Amino acid sequence: FSRIAVLTSGGDAPGMNAAVRAVVRTAIARGIDCFGVHRGYSGLVDGDIRPMTSRSVKNIIQRGGTILKSDRCLEFKEQAIRWQAYETLTEMGIEALVVIGGDGSLAGARLFAKETGMPVIGLPGTIDNDIPASDDTIGFDTAVNTALDAIDRIRDTADSHGRVFLVEVMGRNSGHIASEVGIAGGADFVVLPETEVRSDTFQELSTERTRFEEKSALIIVAEGENEQRIHQIAGDLKQQGHEPRICILGHTQRGGSPTGHDRVLASGMGAIAVEFLLAGYGCHMVGVRSGAFFACPLDEIHLAHPESAAEQSFDSLWRLLK
Ligand code: ATP
Numbered sequence: 285f286s287r288i289a290v291l292t293s294g295g296d297a298p299g300m301n302a303a304v305r306a307v308v309r310t311a312i313a314r315g316i317d318c319f320g321v322h323r324g325y326s327g328l329v330d331g332d333i334r335p336m337t338s339r340s341v342k343n344i345i346q347r348g349g350t351i352l353k354s355d356r357c358l359e360f361k362e363q364a365i366r367w368q369a370y371e372t373l374t375e376m377g378i379e380a381l382v383v384i385g386g387d388g389s390l391a392g393a394r395l396f397a398k399e400t401g402m403p404v405i406g407l408p409g410t411i412d413n414d415i416p417a418s419d420d421t422i423g424f425d426t427a428v429n430t431a432l433d434a435i436d437r438i439r440d441t442a443d444s445h446g447r448v449f450l451v452e453v454m455g456r457n458s459g460h461i462a463s464e465v466g467i468a469g470g471a472d473f474v475v476l477p478e479t480e481v482r483s484d485t486f487q488e489l490s491t492e493r494t495r496f497e498e499k500s501a502l503i504i505v506a507e508g509e510n511e512q513r514i515h516q517i518a519g520d521l522k523q524q525g526h527e528p529r530i531c532i533l534g535h536t537q538r539g540g541s542p543t544g545h546d547r548v549l550a551s552g553m554g555a556i557a558v559e560f561l562l563a564g565y566g567c568h569m570v571g572v573r574s575g576a577f578f579a580c581p582l583d584e585i586h587l588a589h590p591e592s593a594a595e596q597s598f599d600s601l602w603r604l605l606k
Contacts, residue, residue, distance in 0.1 A: 292350040293324030293385035297423025299546035300350040305341035306554025325357035328369035370400040386410030394582035403566030414458035416588035418571035425545040435469040442500035455506040462506035477508040
C-alpha cells in the first residue's frame with residue numbers, strides 16, 4: 285500500500301485517539317501515507333479526508349473523545365452511498381481503510397469491504413465491551429473506572445445516611461459495565477439488561493434492612509432499553525418501605541482521559557491493524573483473546589469463543605462475594 289485512511293465512528297470511546305495515533309505512526313514507519321477521515325462514515329461520503337503526519341497525532345494519547353470526530357451516518361446503510369464513499373477514496377489514491385468503532389460501525393465496515401473489495405481492518409472501539417469475539421474493547425476499562433469513581437463517592441453518602449442508592453450505568457444491550465462495576469464497587473445487587481426484576485427480587489434487602497436499620501445499599505442498574513426501568517425499581521422499593529435515591533451517571537462515563545490499560549490496548553490494536561493490512565487481511569477486526577491479538581473475520585465478531593465463559597465467571601464470583 286502507499287496510502288491508507290483511518291476513521292472513528294459511532295459513540296466515542298476513550299482510547300480512540302491512542303488507536304489513531306498508533307495507526308498513523310505505524311503506517312509512516314512502514315512508508316505508507318495515512319489520511320484521517322473526519323466525522324466517521326459521514327466524512328467518507330463528503331470527502332472530508334485530510335493527510336496526517338506524525339506531528340498531527342502528537343500529544344493526543346492521553347485525550348478522551350476522538351480528534352477525528354465521530355458521527356452516526358444513517359446514509360451509510362445504503363449500498364449506493366457506500367459505493368460513493370469508495371469512489372471518493374479511490375480518487376484520492378487510498379487503497380485501504382481502518383475503522384475504529386462499535387458493533388454498528390464494524391457492520392458497516394464489513395459490508396464496505398465485501399462489496400467494494402477494498403481491504404478494511406476494524407478495531408473494537410466502544411465503552412460497552414459488547415463485541416463477543418474480543419475479550420476487551422477500547423474504552424471499556426476507562427468507562428468502568430469512571431463509573432467506579434462516582435460510585436465510591438455515592439457509597440460514602442449512602443453509608444453515612446443508611447440509604448438505598450440506585451445507580452444507573454451505561455449499557456443498552458450489554459451488562460458488562462454494570463457487572464464489572466458491581467463487583468469492583470461492592471454493590472448489593474446488579475440489575476443487568478436481561479435480569480428479570482420481580483416483586484420479591486429485593487426481598488433479601490428488606491430482610492437485612494429490618495435487621496440492621498442503618499444498613500445502606502447500593503444497587504447498580506444497567507440502562508437497558510427501557511429508560512423508565514430504574515424509576516420502576518425505585519417505585520417498587522418505595523412500596524416495600526425504602527426511600528431509594530436515584531443517580532444516573534449518563535454521559536459522564538463516556539469521556540475522560542483513557543486509563544493506562546486502554547492506552548496500551550488501543551496502541552497495540554492500532555499498530556497491529558496496519559500490520560494485518562500488510563499481511564493481506566482485508567475484512568477483519570483486531571480482537572484480543574487471552575491477552576493476545578488475533579485477526580477475527582468481520583463475519584464472526586458476534587461469535588463468542590467458548591473458552592471465555594465471561595458471564596459464567598461473573599455469576600460464580602458474584603455468588604461468592606454477596
Ligand atoms: P456504539 O457501540 O458506541 O453504539 P456503534 O459503532 O455500534 O458504536 P452505531 O450508531 O450502531 O454505533 O453505528 C455507527 C455507524 O455505523 C452508523 O451511523 C452507520 O454509519 C454505520 N452502520 C451501523 N450499522 C450499519 C449497517 N448495518 N450497515 C452499514 N452501516 C452501518
